Amino acid sequence: MTSNHTPKKSLGQNFLHDRSYIERIVQAIDPQPGDRVVEIGPGQGALTLPLLRRHGALTVIEFDRDLVGPLAAMAEGVGELAIVHRDVLQVDLTALAGGERIKLAGNLPYNISSPILFHALEHAAAIRDMVFMLQKEVVDRMGAGPGSKVYGRLSVMLQAYCTVTPLFVVPPGAFRPAPKVDSAVVRLVPRDPATIAIRDRERFANVVRAAFGQRRKTLRNALNGVCDAAQFDAAGVSADARAEQIDVAAFIRLANAGA
Known part of the structure:
Protein backbone atom coordinates (compact mmCIF):
# COMPACT_ATOMS: atom_id res chain seq x y z
CA MET A 1 0.00 0.00 0.00
CA THR A 2 1.15 3.53 -0.77
CA SER A 3 0.13 4.94 2.60
CA ASN A 4 2.45 7.95 2.27
CA HIS A 5 0.31 9.37 -0.53
CA THR A 6 -1.79 12.35 0.58
CA PRO A 7 -5.34 12.03 -0.79
CA LYS A 8 -6.15 14.85 -3.21
CA LYS A 9 -9.44 16.56 -2.54
CA SER A 10 -9.46 17.96 -6.10
CA LEU A 11 -9.61 14.39 -7.44
CA GLY A 12 -12.23 13.25 -4.97
CA GLN A 13 -9.83 10.75 -3.40
CA ASN A 14 -11.08 8.72 -0.44
CA PHE A 15 -9.11 5.51 -0.05
CA LEU A 16 -10.78 2.34 1.20
CA HIS A 17 -8.85 0.59 3.97
CA ASP A 18 -11.33 -1.64 5.83
CA ARG A 19 -10.41 -5.22 4.93
CA SER A 20 -13.86 -6.64 5.57
CA TYR A 21 -15.45 -4.32 3.03
CA ILE A 22 -12.60 -4.83 0.58
CA GLU A 23 -13.25 -8.58 0.69
CA ARG A 24 -17.00 -8.10 0.21
CA ILE A 25 -16.39 -5.96 -2.87
CA VAL A 26 -13.94 -8.47 -4.35
CA GLN A 27 -16.53 -11.20 -3.78
CA ALA A 28 -19.13 -9.07 -5.55
CA ILE A 29 -16.80 -8.55 -8.53
CA ASP A 30 -16.17 -12.31 -8.53
CA PRO A 31 -13.66 -12.57 -11.39
CA GLN A 32 -13.74 -15.92 -13.17
CA PRO A 33 -11.03 -17.61 -15.27
CA GLY A 34 -10.88 -15.94 -18.66
CA ASP A 35 -12.54 -12.71 -17.49
CA ARG A 36 -10.96 -9.42 -18.50
CA VAL A 37 -11.20 -7.17 -15.44
CA VAL A 38 -10.73 -3.39 -15.55
CA GLU A 39 -10.59 -1.28 -12.38
CA ILE A 40 -11.32 2.44 -12.53
CA GLY A 41 -9.40 4.59 -10.04
CA PRO A 42 -7.30 2.00 -8.20
CA GLY A 43 -5.85 4.67 -5.91
CA GLN A 44 -3.61 3.00 -3.35
CA GLY A 45 -4.49 -0.48 -4.55
CA ALA A 46 -6.97 -1.54 -1.85
CA LEU A 47 -8.95 -3.56 -4.41
CA THR A 48 -6.12 -3.95 -6.91
CA LEU A 49 -3.95 -6.27 -4.83
CA PRO A 50 -6.74 -8.64 -3.73
CA LEU A 51 -8.02 -8.79 -7.32
CA LEU A 52 -4.52 -9.50 -8.63
CA ARG A 53 -3.98 -12.23 -6.06
CA ARG A 54 -7.28 -13.82 -6.97
CA HIS A 55 -7.30 -13.33 -10.73
CA GLY A 56 -3.65 -12.95 -11.74
CA ALA A 57 -4.20 -10.18 -14.29
CA LEU A 58 -5.83 -6.77 -14.15
CA THR A 59 -6.02 -3.54 -16.10
CA VAL A 60 -6.38 -0.32 -14.10
CA ILE A 61 -7.21 3.23 -15.22
CA GLU A 62 -5.54 5.80 -12.98
CA PHE A 63 -5.44 9.57 -13.57
CA ASP A 64 -3.14 10.55 -10.68
CA ARG A 65 0.43 10.27 -11.95
CA ASP A 66 1.74 10.14 -8.38
CA LEU A 67 0.04 6.74 -7.94
CA VAL A 68 1.17 5.07 -11.17
CA GLY A 69 4.69 4.21 -10.02
CA PRO A 70 3.68 2.88 -6.59
CA LEU A 71 0.92 0.76 -8.16
CA ALA A 72 3.35 -0.80 -10.61
CA ALA A 73 5.85 -1.52 -7.83
CA MET A 74 3.16 -2.98 -5.60
CA ALA A 75 2.07 -5.42 -8.30
CA GLU A 76 5.53 -6.90 -8.86
CA GLY A 77 5.49 -10.58 -8.06
CA VAL A 78 1.74 -10.53 -7.44
CA GLY A 79 0.25 -10.54 -10.92
CA GLU A 80 0.14 -8.94 -14.34
CA LEU A 81 -0.94 -5.32 -13.96
CA ALA A 82 -1.55 -3.09 -17.00
CA ILE A 83 -1.83 0.59 -16.06
CA VAL A 84 -3.67 3.07 -18.28
CA HIS A 85 -2.59 6.53 -17.10
CA ARG A 86 -5.50 8.63 -18.36
CA ASP A 87 -8.75 10.31 -17.40
CA VAL A 88 -11.29 7.47 -17.60
CA LEU A 89 -13.68 9.76 -19.49
CA GLN A 90 -11.11 9.85 -22.29
CA VAL A 91 -10.61 6.08 -22.41
CA ASP A 92 -12.30 4.11 -25.19
CA LEU A 93 -13.60 1.20 -23.13
CA THR A 94 -14.73 -0.68 -26.23
CA ALA A 95 -11.21 -0.54 -27.68
CA LEU A 96 -9.80 -1.52 -24.29
CA ALA A 97 -12.03 -4.60 -24.31
CA GLY A 98 -10.33 -5.74 -27.50
CA GLY A 99 -13.32 -7.61 -28.86
CA GLU A 100 -14.13 -9.19 -25.51
CA ARG A 101 -16.60 -8.10 -22.83
CA ILE A 102 -14.94 -6.65 -19.75
CA LYS A 103 -15.88 -6.59 -16.08
CA LEU A 104 -15.64 -3.01 -14.80
CA ALA A 105 -15.06 -2.25 -11.14
CA GLY A 106 -13.91 0.54 -8.90
CA ASN A 107 -14.37 3.03 -6.10
CA LEU A 108 -15.52 5.92 -8.28
CA PRO A 109 -14.50 9.50 -7.40
CA TYR A 110 -17.63 11.13 -6.03
CA ASN A 111 -17.09 14.35 -7.95
CA ILE A 112 -17.36 12.67 -11.39
CA SER A 113 -19.29 9.48 -10.66
CA SER A 114 -22.30 10.34 -12.86
CA PRO A 115 -20.19 11.25 -15.91
CA ILE A 116 -18.31 7.96 -15.49
CA LEU A 117 -21.60 6.03 -15.38
CA PHE A 118 -22.84 7.73 -18.57
CA HIS A 119 -19.47 7.07 -20.21
CA ALA A 120 -19.77 3.38 -19.34
CA LEU A 121 -23.29 3.32 -20.82
CA GLU A 122 -21.86 4.41 -24.17
CA HIS A 123 -19.72 1.26 -24.13
CA ALA A 124 -22.28 -1.10 -22.56
CA ALA A 125 -22.05 -3.55 -25.46
CA ALA A 126 -18.42 -4.22 -24.50
CA ILE A 127 -19.14 -4.64 -20.78
CA ARG A 128 -20.18 -7.87 -19.04
CA ASP A 129 -21.01 -6.24 -15.72
CA MET A 130 -20.00 -3.40 -13.42
CA VAL A 131 -19.47 -3.32 -9.67
CA PHE A 132 -18.95 0.19 -8.38
CA MET A 133 -18.74 1.91 -5.03
CA LEU A 134 -20.29 5.37 -5.02
CA GLN A 135 -21.91 7.83 -2.68
CA LYS A 136 -25.02 6.11 -1.25
CA GLU A 137 -27.20 8.98 -2.41
CA VAL A 138 -26.15 8.27 -6.01
CA VAL A 139 -26.79 4.53 -5.65
CA ASP A 140 -30.24 5.34 -4.25
CA ARG A 141 -30.96 7.42 -7.36
CA MET A 142 -29.61 4.73 -9.67
CA GLY A 143 -32.01 2.11 -8.38
CA ALA A 144 -35.04 4.32 -7.68
CA GLY A 145 -38.44 3.64 -9.23
CA PRO A 146 -41.26 5.95 -10.38
CA GLY A 147 -42.85 7.89 -7.56
CA SER A 148 -39.66 8.08 -5.53
CA LYS A 149 -38.34 11.53 -4.68
CA VAL A 150 -34.91 10.52 -6.00
CA TYR A 151 -36.16 8.94 -9.25
CA GLY A 152 -34.69 10.97 -12.08
CA ARG A 153 -32.65 11.11 -15.26
CA LEU A 154 -29.90 8.90 -13.86
CA SER A 155 -32.45 6.26 -12.79
CA VAL A 156 -34.14 6.11 -16.19
CA MET A 157 -30.99 6.16 -18.30
CA LEU A 158 -29.24 3.45 -16.32
CA GLN A 159 -32.28 1.19 -15.94
CA PHE A 175 -12.10 5.20 4.16
CA ARG A 176 -9.12 7.47 4.60
CA PRO A 177 -9.96 10.31 4.83
CA ALA A 178 -13.47 9.52 6.05
CA PRO A 179 -16.07 11.17 3.79
CA LYS A 180 -19.03 12.96 5.33
CA VAL A 181 -21.53 10.59 3.72
CA ASP A 182 -22.24 6.88 3.48
CA SER A 183 -21.12 4.98 0.41
CA ALA A 184 -22.73 1.97 -1.25
CA VAL A 185 -21.78 -0.78 -3.67
CA VAL A 186 -23.95 -1.45 -6.70
CA ARG A 187 -23.95 -3.96 -9.55
CA LEU A 188 -25.00 -3.04 -13.08
CA VAL A 189 -25.50 -5.71 -15.73
CA PRO A 190 -25.98 -4.41 -19.29
CA ARG A 191 -29.14 -5.73 -20.88
CA ASP A 192 -29.05 -7.91 -23.99
CA PRO A 193 -29.09 -5.38 -26.87
CA ALA A 194 -31.83 -7.46 -28.52
CA THR A 195 -34.15 -6.72 -25.59
CA ILE A 196 -33.57 -2.94 -25.57
CA ALA A 197 -36.41 -1.45 -27.61
CA ILE A 198 -34.90 2.04 -27.96
CA ARG A 199 -34.93 3.01 -31.65
CA ASP A 200 -32.86 6.18 -31.38
CA ARG A 201 -30.51 6.45 -28.39
CA GLU A 202 -29.90 10.16 -28.88
CA ARG A 203 -33.60 11.00 -29.02
CA PHE A 204 -34.27 8.85 -25.95
CA ALA A 205 -31.55 10.67 -24.03
CA ASN A 206 -32.95 14.05 -25.14
CA VAL A 207 -36.51 13.17 -24.07
CA VAL A 208 -35.37 11.99 -20.64
CA ARG A 209 -33.10 15.02 -20.16
CA ALA A 210 -35.85 17.46 -21.09
CA ALA A 211 -38.49 15.72 -18.97
CA PHE A 212 -36.41 15.88 -15.81
CA GLY A 213 -34.88 19.26 -16.62
CA GLN A 214 -38.16 20.84 -15.50
CA ARG A 215 -39.48 18.07 -13.30
CA ARG A 216 -42.10 20.21 -11.55
CA LYS A 217 -43.83 20.85 -14.85
CA THR A 218 -46.17 18.47 -16.62
CA LEU A 219 -44.65 16.50 -19.47
CA ARG A 220 -46.72 18.58 -21.91
CA ASN A 221 -44.81 21.69 -20.81
CA ALA A 222 -41.42 20.10 -20.09
CA LEU A 223 -41.40 18.37 -23.49
CA ASN A 224 -42.80 21.28 -25.48
CA GLY A 225 -41.02 21.18 -28.83
CA VAL A 226 -39.70 17.67 -28.13
CA CYS A 227 -42.91 15.58 -28.15
CA ASP A 228 -46.29 16.51 -29.61
CA ALA A 229 -49.81 15.41 -28.67
CA ALA A 230 -49.88 12.64 -31.27
CA GLN A 231 -46.70 11.15 -29.84
CA PHE A 232 -48.11 11.17 -26.31
CA ASP A 233 -51.21 9.39 -27.62
CA ALA A 234 -49.18 6.85 -29.60
CA ALA A 235 -47.06 6.08 -26.52
CA GLY A 236 -50.05 5.83 -24.20
CA VAL A 237 -48.52 8.43 -21.90
CA SER A 238 -50.51 11.19 -20.22
CA ALA A 239 -49.19 14.62 -21.10
CA ASP A 240 -50.51 15.83 -17.74
CA ALA A 241 -48.18 13.52 -15.82
CA ARG A 242 -44.86 14.62 -14.39
CA ALA A 243 -41.56 12.97 -15.19
CA GLU A 244 -41.18 11.24 -11.82
CA GLN A 245 -44.49 9.43 -12.37
CA ILE A 246 -43.44 7.76 -15.64
CA ASP A 247 -41.64 4.42 -15.70
CA VAL A 248 -38.71 3.53 -17.94
CA ALA A 249 -40.83 1.59 -20.47
CA ALA A 250 -43.09 4.63 -20.92
CA PHE A 251 -40.12 6.90 -21.59
CA ILE A 252 -38.92 4.44 -24.23
CA ARG A 253 -42.36 4.37 -25.89
CA LEU A 254 -42.53 8.16 -25.85
CA ALA A 255 -39.11 8.55 -27.44
CA ASN A 256 -39.87 5.85 -30.02
CA ALA A 257 -43.12 7.57 -31.00
CA GLY A 258 -41.10 10.43 -32.44
CA ALA A 259 -38.19 8.40 -33.80
Whole structure:
Protein backbone atom coordinates (compact mmCIF):
# COMPACT_ATOMS: atom_id res chain seq x y z
CA MET A 1 0.00 0.00 0.00
CA THR A 2 1.15 3.53 -0.77
CA SER A 3 0.13 4.94 2.60
CA ASN A 4 2.45 7.95 2.27
CA HIS A 5 0.31 9.37 -0.53
CA THR A 6 -1.79 12.35 0.58
CA PRO A 7 -5.34 12.03 -0.79
CA LYS A 8 -6.15 14.85 -3.21
CA LYS A 9 -9.44 16.56 -2.54
CA SER A 10 -9.46 17.96 -6.10
CA LEU A 11 -9.61 14.39 -7.44
CA GLY A 12 -12.23 13.25 -4.97
CA GLN A 13 -9.83 10.75 -3.40
CA ASN A 14 -11.08 8.72 -0.44
CA PHE A 15 -9.11 5.51 -0.05
CA LEU A 16 -10.78 2.34 1.20
CA HIS A 17 -8.85 0.59 3.97
CA ASP A 18 -11.33 -1.64 5.83
CA ARG A 19 -10.41 -5.22 4.93
CA SER A 20 -13.86 -6.64 5.57
CA TYR A 21 -15.45 -4.32 3.03
CA ILE A 22 -12.60 -4.83 0.58
CA GLU A 23 -13.25 -8.58 0.69
CA ARG A 24 -17.00 -8.10 0.21
CA ILE A 25 -16.39 -5.96 -2.87
CA VAL A 26 -13.94 -8.47 -4.35
CA GLN A 27 -16.53 -11.20 -3.78
CA ALA A 28 -19.13 -9.07 -5.55
CA ILE A 29 -16.80 -8.55 -8.53
CA ASP A 30 -16.17 -12.31 -8.53
CA PRO A 31 -13.66 -12.57 -11.39
CA GLN A 32 -13.74 -15.92 -13.17
CA PRO A 33 -11.03 -17.61 -15.27
CA GLY A 34 -10.88 -15.94 -18.66
CA ASP A 35 -12.54 -12.71 -17.49
CA ARG A 36 -10.96 -9.42 -18.50
CA VAL A 37 -11.20 -7.17 -15.44
CA VAL A 38 -10.73 -3.39 -15.55
CA GLU A 39 -10.59 -1.28 -12.38
CA ILE A 40 -11.32 2.44 -12.53
CA GLY A 41 -9.40 4.59 -10.04
CA PRO A 42 -7.30 2.00 -8.20
CA GLY A 43 -5.85 4.67 -5.91
CA GLN A 44 -3.61 3.00 -3.35
CA GLY A 45 -4.49 -0.48 -4.55
CA ALA A 46 -6.97 -1.54 -1.85
CA LEU A 47 -8.95 -3.56 -4.41
CA THR A 48 -6.12 -3.95 -6.91
CA LEU A 49 -3.95 -6.27 -4.83
CA PRO A 50 -6.74 -8.64 -3.73
CA LEU A 51 -8.02 -8.79 -7.32
CA LEU A 52 -4.52 -9.50 -8.63
CA ARG A 53 -3.98 -12.23 -6.06
CA ARG A 54 -7.28 -13.82 -6.97
CA HIS A 55 -7.30 -13.33 -10.73
CA GLY A 56 -3.65 -12.95 -11.74
CA ALA A 57 -4.20 -10.18 -14.29
CA LEU A 58 -5.83 -6.77 -14.15
CA THR A 59 -6.02 -3.54 -16.10
CA VAL A 60 -6.38 -0.32 -14.10
CA ILE A 61 -7.21 3.23 -15.22
CA GLU A 62 -5.54 5.80 -12.98
CA PHE A 63 -5.44 9.57 -13.57
CA ASP A 64 -3.14 10.55 -10.68
CA ARG A 65 0.43 10.27 -11.95
CA ASP A 66 1.74 10.14 -8.38
CA LEU A 67 0.04 6.74 -7.94
CA VAL A 68 1.17 5.07 -11.17
CA GLY A 69 4.69 4.21 -10.02
CA PRO A 70 3.68 2.88 -6.59
CA LEU A 71 0.92 0.76 -8.16
CA ALA A 72 3.35 -0.80 -10.61
CA ALA A 73 5.85 -1.52 -7.83
CA MET A 74 3.16 -2.98 -5.60
CA ALA A 75 2.07 -5.42 -8.30
CA GLU A 76 5.53 -6.90 -8.86
CA GLY A 77 5.49 -10.58 -8.06
CA VAL A 78 1.74 -10.53 -7.44
CA GLY A 79 0.25 -10.54 -10.92
CA GLU A 80 0.14 -8.94 -14.34
CA LEU A 81 -0.94 -5.32 -13.96
CA ALA A 82 -1.55 -3.09 -17.00
CA ILE A 83 -1.83 0.59 -16.06
CA VAL A 84 -3.67 3.07 -18.28
CA HIS A 85 -2.59 6.53 -17.10
CA ARG A 86 -5.50 8.63 -18.36
CA ASP A 87 -8.75 10.31 -17.40
CA VAL A 88 -11.29 7.47 -17.60
CA LEU A 89 -13.68 9.76 -19.49
CA GLN A 90 -11.11 9.85 -22.29
CA VAL A 91 -10.61 6.08 -22.41
CA ASP A 92 -12.30 4.11 -25.19
CA LEU A 93 -13.60 1.20 -23.13
CA THR A 94 -14.73 -0.68 -26.23
CA ALA A 95 -11.21 -0.54 -27.68
CA LEU A 96 -9.80 -1.52 -24.29
CA ALA A 97 -12.03 -4.60 -24.31
CA GLY A 98 -10.33 -5.74 -27.50
CA GLY A 99 -13.32 -7.61 -28.86
CA GLU A 100 -14.13 -9.19 -25.51
CA ARG A 101 -16.60 -8.10 -22.83
CA ILE A 102 -14.94 -6.65 -19.75
CA LYS A 103 -15.88 -6.59 -16.08
CA LEU A 104 -15.64 -3.01 -14.80
CA ALA A 105 -15.06 -2.25 -11.14
CA GLY A 106 -13.91 0.54 -8.90
CA ASN A 107 -14.37 3.03 -6.10
CA LEU A 108 -15.52 5.92 -8.28
CA PRO A 109 -14.50 9.50 -7.40
CA TYR A 110 -17.63 11.13 -6.03
CA ASN A 111 -17.09 14.35 -7.95
CA ILE A 112 -17.36 12.67 -11.39
CA SER A 113 -19.29 9.48 -10.66
CA SER A 114 -22.30 10.34 -12.86
CA PRO A 115 -20.19 11.25 -15.91
CA ILE A 116 -18.31 7.96 -15.49
CA LEU A 117 -21.60 6.03 -15.38
CA PHE A 118 -22.84 7.73 -18.57
CA HIS A 119 -19.47 7.07 -20.21
CA ALA A 120 -19.77 3.38 -19.34
CA LEU A 121 -23.29 3.32 -20.82
CA GLU A 122 -21.86 4.41 -24.17
CA HIS A 123 -19.72 1.26 -24.13
CA ALA A 124 -22.28 -1.10 -22.56
CA ALA A 125 -22.05 -3.55 -25.46
CA ALA A 126 -18.42 -4.22 -24.50
CA ILE A 127 -19.14 -4.64 -20.78
CA ARG A 128 -20.18 -7.87 -19.04
CA ASP A 129 -21.01 -6.24 -15.72
CA MET A 130 -20.00 -3.40 -13.42
CA VAL A 131 -19.47 -3.32 -9.67
CA PHE A 132 -18.95 0.19 -8.38
CA MET A 133 -18.74 1.91 -5.03
CA LEU A 134 -20.29 5.37 -5.02
CA GLN A 135 -21.91 7.83 -2.68
CA LYS A 136 -25.02 6.11 -1.25
CA GLU A 137 -27.20 8.98 -2.41
CA VAL A 138 -26.15 8.27 -6.01
CA VAL A 139 -26.79 4.53 -5.65
CA ASP A 140 -30.24 5.34 -4.25
CA ARG A 141 -30.96 7.42 -7.36
CA MET A 142 -29.61 4.73 -9.67
CA GLY A 143 -32.01 2.11 -8.38
CA ALA A 144 -35.04 4.32 -7.68
CA GLY A 145 -38.44 3.64 -9.23
CA PRO A 146 -41.26 5.95 -10.38
CA GLY A 147 -42.85 7.89 -7.56
CA SER A 148 -39.66 8.08 -5.53
CA LYS A 149 -38.34 11.53 -4.68
CA VAL A 150 -34.91 10.52 -6.00
CA TYR A 151 -36.16 8.94 -9.25
CA GLY A 152 -34.69 10.97 -12.08
CA ARG A 153 -32.65 11.11 -15.26
CA LEU A 154 -29.90 8.90 -13.86
CA SER A 155 -32.45 6.26 -12.79
CA VAL A 156 -34.14 6.11 -16.19
CA MET A 157 -30.99 6.16 -18.30
CA LEU A 158 -29.24 3.45 -16.32
CA GLN A 159 -32.28 1.19 -15.94
CA ALA A 160 -33.06 1.45 -19.66
CA TYR A 161 -29.75 -0.17 -20.51
CA CYS A 162 -28.83 -2.13 -17.37
CA THR A 163 -30.21 -4.14 -14.50
CA VAL A 164 -29.31 -2.10 -11.40
CA THR A 165 -28.86 -3.94 -8.08
CA PRO A 166 -27.73 -2.06 -4.94
CA LEU A 167 -25.66 -4.48 -2.84
CA PHE A 168 -24.56 -3.02 0.52
CA VAL A 169 -23.69 0.19 2.37
CA VAL A 170 -20.11 1.14 3.31
CA PRO A 171 -19.72 3.54 6.28
CA PRO A 172 -17.40 6.59 6.28
CA GLY A 173 -14.97 4.94 8.71
CA ALA A 174 -13.96 2.42 6.05
CA PHE A 175 -12.10 5.20 4.16
CA ARG A 176 -9.12 7.47 4.60
CA PRO A 177 -9.96 10.31 4.83
CA ALA A 178 -13.47 9.52 6.05
CA PRO A 179 -16.07 11.17 3.79
CA LYS A 180 -19.03 12.96 5.33
CA VAL A 181 -21.53 10.59 3.72
CA ASP A 182 -22.24 6.88 3.48
CA SER A 183 -21.12 4.98 0.41
CA ALA A 184 -22.73 1.97 -1.25
CA VAL A 185 -21.78 -0.78 -3.67
CA VAL A 186 -23.95 -1.45 -6.70
CA ARG A 187 -23.95 -3.96 -9.55
CA LEU A 188 -25.00 -3.04 -13.08
CA VAL A 189 -25.50 -5.71 -15.73
CA PRO A 190 -25.98 -4.41 -19.29
CA ARG A 191 -29.14 -5.73 -20.88
CA ASP A 192 -29.05 -7.91 -23.99
CA PRO A 193 -29.09 -5.38 -26.87
CA ALA A 194 -31.83 -7.46 -28.52
CA THR A 195 -34.15 -6.72 -25.59
CA ILE A 196 -33.57 -2.94 -25.57
CA ALA A 197 -36.41 -1.45 -27.61
CA ILE A 198 -34.90 2.04 -27.96
CA ARG A 199 -34.93 3.01 -31.65
CA ASP A 200 -32.86 6.18 -31.38
CA ARG A 201 -30.51 6.45 -28.39
CA GLU A 202 -29.90 10.16 -28.88
CA ARG A 203 -33.60 11.00 -29.02
CA PHE A 204 -34.27 8.85 -25.95
CA ALA A 205 -31.55 10.67 -24.03
CA ASN A 206 -32.95 14.05 -25.14
CA VAL A 207 -36.51 13.17 -24.07
CA VAL A 208 -35.37 11.99 -20.64
CA ARG A 209 -33.10 15.02 -20.16
CA ALA A 210 -35.85 17.46 -21.09
CA ALA A 211 -38.49 15.72 -18.97
CA PHE A 212 -36.41 15.88 -15.81
CA GLY A 213 -34.88 19.26 -16.62
CA GLN A 214 -38.16 20.84 -15.50
CA ARG A 215 -39.48 18.07 -13.30
CA ARG A 216 -42.10 20.21 -11.55
CA LYS A 217 -43.83 20.85 -14.85
CA THR A 218 -46.17 18.47 -16.62
CA LEU A 219 -44.65 16.50 -19.47
CA ARG A 220 -46.72 18.58 -21.91
CA ASN A 221 -44.81 21.69 -20.81
CA ALA A 222 -41.42 20.10 -20.09
CA LEU A 223 -41.40 18.37 -23.49
CA ASN A 224 -42.80 21.28 -25.48
CA GLY A 225 -41.02 21.18 -28.83
CA VAL A 226 -39.70 17.67 -28.13
CA CYS A 227 -42.91 15.58 -28.15
CA ASP A 228 -46.29 16.51 -29.61
CA ALA A 229 -49.81 15.41 -28.67
CA ALA A 230 -49.88 12.64 -31.27
CA GLN A 231 -46.70 11.15 -29.84
CA PHE A 232 -48.11 11.17 -26.31
CA ASP A 233 -51.21 9.39 -27.62
CA ALA A 234 -49.18 6.85 -29.60
CA ALA A 235 -47.06 6.08 -26.52
CA GLY A 236 -50.05 5.83 -24.20
CA VAL A 237 -48.52 8.43 -21.90
CA SER A 238 -50.51 11.19 -20.22
CA ALA A 239 -49.19 14.62 -21.10
CA ASP A 240 -50.51 15.83 -17.74
CA ALA A 241 -48.18 13.52 -15.82
CA ARG A 242 -44.86 14.62 -14.39
CA ALA A 243 -41.56 12.97 -15.19
CA GLU A 244 -41.18 11.24 -11.82
CA GLN A 245 -44.49 9.43 -12.37
CA ILE A 246 -43.44 7.76 -15.64
CA ASP A 247 -41.64 4.42 -15.70
CA VAL A 248 -38.71 3.53 -17.94
CA ALA A 249 -40.83 1.59 -20.47
CA ALA A 250 -43.09 4.63 -20.92
CA PHE A 251 -40.12 6.90 -21.59
CA ILE A 252 -38.92 4.44 -24.23
CA ARG A 253 -42.36 4.37 -25.89
CA LEU A 254 -42.53 8.16 -25.85
CA ALA A 255 -39.11 8.55 -27.44
CA ASN A 256 -39.87 5.85 -30.02
CA ALA A 257 -43.12 7.57 -31.00
CA GLY A 258 -41.10 10.43 -32.44
CA ALA A 259 -38.19 8.40 -33.80
